[in-house]
Amino acid sequence: MSVPAANPRKTSGVRMLGPVDVTRLVQAVRQVPEAAWAAENAAKPNRFEALDATQHIVFRFVDSGRDWRFSHDRPAWGYWRGVLAPVLAAAVAPYGYARGVFPRVMLARMPAGGVIQPHVDALVAAKWPHKIHVPLLTNPQVVSHFGGAEHRFAVGEAVEVNNLAPHWVRNEGASERVHLIFEYYDADQPEPDWLAGFLASGANR
Incomplete structure (x- = not known):
């Protein structure tokens, strides 16, 4: 079976979506105890070797x-929805979808000196939704590689990234990096022709 094609609406590099008010969300993130980060990370469903020491608090998942x-x-x-919802809505406003869906929503915390190894988001569930980052805490030495170029994303600047090509992150600074990372798709967009056949085949990818 051929490799399922990506959503043609996804960016092939990076797409800047504009500034978002993250004030309340940043305040909430700063108040998360170390024990809560550890407990949420231990229970997370996204366990991939490329993530290395990056911790996650996962709110929604496929x-x-x-x-x-x-x-x-x-x-x-349920606890975080009140501070997450305004940020999510503002970040995706440029798409203009009447029925947008958020299949995955999480916080990702990379320690000082941390690395996310080069990888692609290989699961088929990642081929259709837009992949969006909103930086909440960062420093000038955090370098993200997407779309064949290095980027230094600013706090509150929502950006869609290409998750289907090799990408990686290095935090060369002295402070942690925390991003809100989520996926988003249009429920009114016709499903790809390959989906039914793929699911019927029982293929893993």
């Missing part, structure tokens, strides 16, 4: 890595 259309709230979503 039911299966084979299909982005079905997802669920995780326990932390």
